[in-house]
Amino acid sequence: MQATQHAGHAGHDDDSHSHGPTGLMRWITTTNHKDIGTMYLWFSFVMFLVGGAMSLVIRAELLSPGLQYVSPEFYNQMLTLHALIMVFGAIMPAFVGFANWMIPLMIGAPDMAFARMNNWSFWLLPPAAILLTSSIFVPGGAAGTGWTLYPPLSIQMGMGMDMAIFAVHILGMSSIMGSINIITTILNMRAPGMTLMKMPMFCWTWLVTAFLLIASMPILAGAVTMLLTDRHFGTSFFNAAGGGDPVLFQHIFWFFGHPEVYIIALPAFGVVSHVIPAFSRKHLFGYTSMVYAIAAIGLISFFVWAHHMYVTGIPLTGQLYFMYATMLIAIPTGVKVFNWVTTMWRGSLSFETPMLFALGFLVLFTIGGLTGLVLAMTAVDIQLQDTYYVVAHFHYVMVAGALFSAYAGLYFWLPKWTGHMYNEGLGKLHFWLSMIFFNIAFFPQHFLGLAGMPRRIPDYAQQFADFNQISTIGSFGFGISQLLVLVVVFKAIKGGAKAEARPWDGARGLEWTVPSPAPHHTFEDPPAFDPAEAHA
Amino acid sequence: MSHPAAANRYFVPAPSHWPLVGSLALLLLASGAVLTMNSIANGGFVLMGGFAVLAVMLFGWFGRVIGEAESGSYNLQVDRSFRWAMAWFIFSEVMFFAAFFGALFYVRVLSVPDLASADQALLWDGFKNQWPSAGPAVKDPFTPMHAWGIPAINTLLLLSSGVTVTWAHWGLIANKRQQLIIGLALTILLGLVFISLQAYEYGEAYSHLNLKMTTGVYGSTFYMLTGFHGFHVTLGATMLIVILLRTVKGHFTAERHFAFEAVAWYWHFVDVVWLGLFVVVYWL
Numbered sequence: 001m002q003a004t005q006h007a008g009h010a011g012h013d014d015d016s017h018s019h020g021p022t023g024l025m026r027w028i029t030t031t032n033h034k035d036i037g038t039m040y041l042w043f044s045f046v047m048f049l050v051g052g053a054m055s056l057v058i059r060a061e062l063l064s065p066g067l068q069y070v071s072p073e074f075y076n077q078m079l080t081l082h083a084l085i086m087v088f089g090a091i092m093p094a095f096v097g098f099a100n101w102m103i104p105l106m107i108g109a110p111d112m113a114f115a116r117m118n119n120w121s122f123w124l125l126p127p128a129a130i131l132l133t134s135s136i137f138v139p140g141g142a143a144g145t146g147w148t149l150y151p152p153l154s155i156q157m158g159m160g161m162d163m164a165i166f167a168v169h170i171l172g173m174s175s176i177m178g179s180i181n182i183i184t185t186i187l188n189m190r191a192p193g194m195t196l197m198k199m200p201m202f203c204w205t206w207l208v209t210a211f212l213l214i215a216s217m218p219i220l221a222g223a224v225t226m227l228l229t230d231r232h233f234g235t236s237f238f239n240a241a242g243g244g245d246p247v248l249f250q251h252i253f254w255f256f257g258h259p260e261v262y263i264i265a266l267p268a269f270g271v272v273s274h275v276i277p278a279f280s281r282k283h284l285f286g287y288t289s290m291v292y293a294i295a296a297i298g299l300i301s302f303f304v305w306a307h308h309m310y311v312t313g314i315p316l317t318g319q320l321y322f323m324y325a326t327m328l329i330a331i332p333t334g335v336k337v338f339n340w341v342t343t344m345w346r347g348s349l350s351f352e353t354p355m356l357f358a359l360g361f362l363v364l365f366t367i368g369g370l371t372g373l374v375l376a377m378t379a380v381d382i383q384l385q386d387t388y389y390v391v392a393h394f395h396y397v398m399v400a401g402a403l404f405s406a407y408a409g410l411y412f413w414l415p416k417w418t419g420h421m422y423n424e425g426l427g428k429l430h431f432w433l434s435m436i437f438f439n440i441a442f443f444p445q446h447f448l449g450l451a452g453m454p455r456r457i458p459d460y461a462q463q464f465a466d467f468n469q470i471s472t473i474g475s476f477g478f479g480i481s482q483l484l485v486l487v488v489v490f491k492a493i494k495g496g497a498k499a500e501a502r503p504w505d506g507a508r509g510l511e512w513t514v515p516s517p518a519p520h521h522t523f524e525d526p527p528a529f530d531p532a533e534a535h536a
Numbered sequence: 537m538s539h540p541a542a543a544n545r546y547f548v549p550a551p552s553h554w555p556l557v558g559s560l561a562l563l564l565l566a567s568g569a570v571l572t573m574n575s576i577a578n579g580g581f582v583l584m585g586g587f588a589v590l591a592v593m594l595f596g597w598f599g600r601v602i603g604e605a606e607s608g609s610y611n612l613q614v615d616r617s618f619r620w621a622m623a624w625f626i627f628s629e630v631m632f633f634a635a636f637f638g639a640l641f642y643v644r645v646l647s648v649p650d651l652a653s654a655d656q657a658l659l660w661d662g663f664k665n666q667w668p669s670a671g672p673a674v675k676d677p678f679t680p681m682h683a684w685g686i687p688a689i690n691t692l693l694l695l696s697s698g699v700t701v702t703w704a705h706w707g708l709i710a711n712k713r714q715q716l717i718i719g720l721a722l723t724i725l726l727g728l729v730f731i732s733l734q735a736y737e738y739g740e741a742y743s744h745l746n747l748k749m750t751t752g753v754y755g756s757t758f759y760m761l762t763g764f765h766g767f768h769v770t771l772g773a774t775m776l777i778v779i780l781l782r783t784v785k786g787h788f789t790a791e792r793h794f795a796f797e798a799v800a801w802y803w804h805f806v807d808v809v810w811l812g813l814f815v816v817v818y819w820l
């Protein structure tokens with residue numbers, strides 16, 4: 001049998017083969033995609049807890065009207081760091097971690113194309129995290145502009161702003177190097193016979209994501225560089241007195257910022273496109289249309305940026321164009337949702353934790369997508385811009401979308417990584433607590449937004465008190481439930497039922513042909529591609 | 537199952553500490569820059585320390601890579617990886633410049649005309665829509681940079697350097713090492729003259745034309761675009777020098793010379809950016 005042959009073959013290379021440094025130095029110097037993937041995932045989880053703690057500071061302050069725990073300045077700093085850390089420190093590295101671990105296994109490559117640079121991509125993250133978090137303690141505190149860093153406020157901030165700017169530069173370098181690595185690995189290192197259109201969907205989503213990163217991160221770097229020179233070298237890019245314009249920053253920022261949301265969403269789509277077929281025991285429905293939908297989303301995402309700027313005074317024709325262009329994205333996204341649902345149609349479904357999170361993703365991401373369509377309508381957005389409706393919208397896509405999908409991936413692949421099954425009961429508990437508390441935390445924010453409560457404000461009018469209280473209770477419940485992940489992961493590392501090479505009977509792909517836990521080195525010689533493992 | 541010769545496996549480098557050294561360098565550089573820009577004592581030292589560590593890292597890491605290349609560790613598949621990577625890297629650089637070209641486009645087509653429109657007359661009465669412009673509030677008179685002096689010469693220099701580097705490549709492919717070395721040396725020379733002229737131009741701008749970073753959007757876009765371009769030329773010239781030294785040491789063959797080609801691509805990229813600059817910054 002092909003599969004066992006592969007397994008035996010990949011397994012011939014036991015761990016004693018890795019003769020590198022041990023202890024801490026192993027992790028610092030490693031050039032192994034699995035080690036690096038593991039580091040990305042742990043880093044991301046630590047950042048998730050840090051960013052989560054900050055969000056709880058925000059929510060505690062919002063428990064009741066009036067100012068109780070923190071000053072407005074500190075509130076703004078928490079808000080900004082929460083978002084920057086969650087986006088750049090938690091969600092993005094989580095999916096890069098998955099990419100590192102799984103892409104070489106999925107395409108039958110011995111490692112990433114540039115294993116040493118891969119290590120650098122990871123080790124650039126801690127310096128950036130140090131700059132961001134330590135900026136709280138410098139004179140003037142951290143950047144308090146919101147993660148969008150809009151001038152003129154960002155030009156007036158203290159040195160914490162400079163630290164944020166350099167952190168963004170370093171994170172950008174990390175992302176660009178990581179993306180070049182991923183793109184090259186996918187294009188150049190697939191097992192013989194695995195054509196692009198037979199490639200696992202997760203690889204497709206990362207191929208497009210890596211392109212988006214390479215195209216958009218340099219734009220962000222340019223934007224913050226101009227901020228820096230406006231702050232310290234007397235340039236006037238964002239200063240009307242010198243002929244510039246603060247709105248210019250918004251254009252450049254969102255030219256990066258909108259692709260960025262798909263940088264977060266596409267790999268999440270990829271994970272779900274593996275989990276749903278596996279637990280439906282069917283092939284992914286409409287593979288080809290999925291690929292085209294991903295490509296279309298990636299492409300269109302560069303042409304919709306000003307839907308974040310309807311109230312900046314852009315001309316009416318601009319508003320109309322950006323409204324229709326934005327709505328256009330709903331079509332490929334709809335194709336994807338349709339395909340996921342159709343994959344389940346008449347499938348032999350079972351509901352282990354990965355599937356639960358994938359379904360949670362499917363339902364809640366779709367809600368977030370629909371509120372996105374609401375916000376795309378210029379006339380409506382003029383009312384809703386910068387209200388809690390927007391906060392609800394993007395938490396549905398980023399938390400219930402990207403984060404839930406990351407959890408689906410975590411539970412799906414944990415057996416492959418640790419060699420043990422996780423505790424299904426705890427996993428399910430984690431899902432249901434997350435699902436319930438997430439909705440308690442964020443659903444009421446739709447009502448708050450519709451009623452006119454502005455975002456980025458530590459205080460609010462009496463009439464918003466009830467929904468805010470509910471939201472805060474939900475947030476704390478959600479936050480505390482996330483600690484369960486630690487328990488589940490530690491238990492799976494320590495022991496638990498032994499995982500087979502293919503712990504999920506419906507799962508396809510080369511990654512399931514190697515033993516669990518995956519040996520340190522896999523596919524040093526390219527495997528023959530077995531059509532039975534193809535996703536299409 | 538057939539095992540391809542182990543020697544032909546894809547090269548996966550051994551564990552390395554250079555990435556960590558690189559990260560340390562960037563942490564020092566960033567902290568040093570933050571301290572310096574906010575006039576806090578000793579920032580300069582931290583910054584210099586960062587540069588020093590960075591230099592050590594670059595020497596160590598690239599030295600390692602060159603050693604691996606020369607010992608034949610890289611098979612053709614690895615070579616293809618390098619090509620993809622360099623191409624995507626250059627694409628990312630294109631996008632970096634796109635941000636600044638975009639800013640220039642925006643101020644020329646949107647913000648300056650808008651500040652001069654009737655809507656803004658209350659705030660900025662009498663401000664005229666023209667380019668170059670330093671904006672409505674910067675009253676210090678300045679002279680814009682002329683296209684047909686040094687910049688035109690610089691255009692010729694860079695274009696000829698594109699020719700010489702291609703000529704060097706032909707030499708490499710035809711195994712004419714002499715031609716390769718002369719071609720590279722000429723390219724470097726042209727690059728260095730370009731950089732010197734650019735430095736001279738900056739000196740002129742500051743001392744005679746009163747054209748500074750603080751000269752409104754014209755000064756901002758002028759220095760940002762030409763500055764980053766000049767920085768990239770300097771990088772490119774440095775890389776060319778490394779290639780020249782390696783050539784003299786006998787590196788590269790007619791078949792295998794990815795490093796040469798990568799630097800040549802980079803050089804052409806810098807060249808094309810300059811053409812864009814010449815047209816929209818200096819000329820039009």
Ligand code: HEM
Nearest residue numbers: 052055058083086087091146147148391398455456457475
């Ligand atoms: C424990 C879960 C989370 C909670 C309770 C939470 C809570 C909050 C709160 C209260 C705000 C402030 C809203 C405002 O005043 O405008 C906020 C902002 C934000 N959050 Fe979260 N959040 C969570 C997770 C995440 C995750 C996982 C991400 C990203 C992937 C994220 C991204 C953002 C962003 C981008 C902002 C906007 C900040 C700004 O206005 O600049 N959040 N969050």
Ligand SMILES: [Cu+2]
Nearest residue numbers: 257258305308
């Ligand atoms: Cu957007």
